[in-house]
Amino acid sequence: MNWLIEWAAYLPQLMSGLGVSLMIAGVSILAGYPLGLVLSVMVGAKNLAVRTLGLAVVEIGRGAPALVILYLFYYGLPKFGIAFESITAACLALSWNAAAYSSEIMRAGLQSVARGQHEASAALGLSWSHTFFRVIMPQGMRSAIPGLMGVAIQMFQGTSLAYAIAVPELMKSAYNIGSQDFNYLQIFTLAGICYAAISMPATWITVYFEKRMARHA
Amino acid sequence: MDAFSAVLQGLPMTLLLTVSAFVIGIVGAVPLAVGLSSPNAVLRLVCRLFVDLVRGVPIIVWLFLLKFGIQIGTFKFNPVGAAIVGLGVVSIAYLAEIYRGGLESVPRGQNEAADALGLARSTTFYRVLVPQAFRIVSPSIATYLTGLLKDSSIASTIIVAEMVFQSQSFARQHPTVEGILPYVLVGILYIVLSLPVAYLSRSLDARMRKAVYA
Numbered sequence: 001m002n003w004l005i006e007w008a009a010y011l012p013q014l015m016s017g018l019g020v021s022l023m024i025a026g027v028s029i030l031a032g033y034p035l036g037l038v039l040s041v042m043v044g045a046k047n048l049a050v051r052t053l054g055l056a057v058v059e060i061g062r063g064a065p066a067l068v069i070l071y072l073f074y075y076g077l078p079k080f081g082i083a084f085e086s087i088t089a090a091c092l093a094l095s096w097n098a099a100a101y102s103s104e105i106m107r108a109g110l111q112s113v114a115r116g117q118h119e120a121s122a123a124l125g126l127s128w129s130h131t132f133f134r135v136i137m138p139q140g141m142r143s144a145i146p147g148l149m150g151v152a153i154q155m156f157q158g159t160s161l162a163y164a165i166a167v168p169e170l171m172k173s174a175y176n177i178g179s180q181d182f183n184y185l186q187i188f189t190l191a192g193i194c195y196a197a198i199s200m201p202a203t204w205i206t207v208y209f210e211k212r213m214a215r216h217a
Numbered sequence: 218m219d220a221f222s223a224v225l226q227g228l229p230m231t232l233l234l235t236v237s238a239f240v241i242g243i244v245g246a247v248p249l250a251v252g253l254s255s256p257n258a259v260l261r262l263v264c265r266l267f268v269d270l271v272r273g274v275p276i277i278v279w280l281f282l283l284k285f286g287i288q289i290g291t292f293k294f295n296p297v298g299a300a301i302v303g304l305g306v307v308s309i310a311y312l313a314e315i316y317r318g319g320l321e322s323v324p325r326g327q328n329e330a331a332d333a334l335g336l337a338r339s340t341t342f343y344r345v346l347v348p349q350a351f352r353i354v355s356p357s358i359a360t361y362l363t364g365l366l367k368d369s370s371i372a373s374t375i376i377v378a379e380m381v382f383q384s385q386s387f388a389r390q391h392p393t394v395e396g397i398l399p400y401v402l403v404g405i406l407y408i409v410l411s412l413p414v415a416y417l418s419r420s421l422d423a424r425m426r427k428a429v430y431a
Contacts, residue, residue: 063408065367067374067381068400075388076397160275164374171277178285185286192274192282199273 017173025156032098039103061100069093074165090162109144146210220398223387227380234369242308250316271310279303284375300372319354359418363411
């Protein structure tokens with residue numbers, strides 16, 4: 001019972017942290033997914049320079065831990081005179097992460113479109129942009145939806161790493177409360193519940209979509 | 218000391234965390250995967266909730282809970298212990314989900330054939346289902362291992378002296394342009410370390426395809 005009373009007292013402060021977490025996750029998804037689409041096209045490009053650049057951006061974004069990219073933006077770049085606010089650094093780093101992961105999923109989606117669709121568009125004399133945006137993308141993106149939802153959940157959880165660069169998100173708010181009252185067990189349990197309350201239903205919705213897609217495939 | 222040797226100082230700890238958590242996960246996920254595909258609905262639901270809960274909470278929260286929240290009598294986790302247990306439990310949940318997928322993807326006829334041959338249930342499970350499921354999921358396990366390697370970097374937030382922690386302290390001591398080097402190097406090092414595992418995963422995948430679909 002004691003816990004519930006303490007939780008009720010902590011909740012408002014945590015909620016403002018949760019707002020920041022959701023904001024960072026939203027920005028990194030909104031910026032990362034379009035960039036991921038561009039990267040997925042670059043990786044499949046015929047031009048070697050374009051393809052190499054695309055691959056490098058994707059492989060670094062996926063291969064290096066998100067925490068390292070965060071530190072690179074927040075602690076590394078200022079040494080060259082490029083300094084960001086902590087929230088901006090978090091958004092940039094996680095956008096890169098989101099772009100890299102989503103590009104792989106989109107590439108797989110685009111590749112799953114039957115070859116005949118390309119050939120039919122060519123036979124109809126459609127331009128490249130028409131073929132891509134009106135024929136290939138709508139079909140390819142459909143099968144990428146569950147994967148992209150998974151990356152979105154991963155991004156939301158990834159915002160907790162922004163704690164390490166002092167962004168006032170959910171984890172940081174929890175830590176601040178904890179270091180005042182030393183109620184670490186209560187406050188981190190509550191923080192965990194907040195994360196789970198969003199991630200778990202989101203996962204279930206994703207699984208539902210996956211199953212539905214599998215049925216129609 | 219140059220940046221590269223500073224980062225390398227953390228390498229043994231990064232490997233220790235990754236390997237320990239992976240071993241805990243590989244073993245601990247077996248009973249959980251059996252529970253996830255159990256015919257008993259209550260057991261299945263409990264296991265499912267456990268897996269989804271562990272995966273629904275970010276790793277950093279688990280590490281802080283273990284490091285700061287747990288105190289039983291005079292017992293408290295040291296940073297390395299908290300990191301290994303935390304990453305281990307998360308690995309159990311992720312790998313159990315991978316195992317379950319593998320068990321489910323073994324064709325039903327295998328089960329029925331084993332039944333028809335009068336094999337005991339344990340023989341069916343260990344000698345028929347598991348070897349086939351393992352082949353199917355081995356690429357996913359390898360992929361998970363590369364993810365775990367990267368996630369071990371989160372242990373630096375509870376002051377475990379692994380690679381990212383070492384890069385941080387080098388960068389703090391070098392406020393000049395040189396200070397960016399450890400971050401670049403450690404990023405490259407993670408990618409290089411995951412290359413052999415990624416290669417293994419690809420060759421396992423190719424072999425699995427041949428074995429199952431040929």
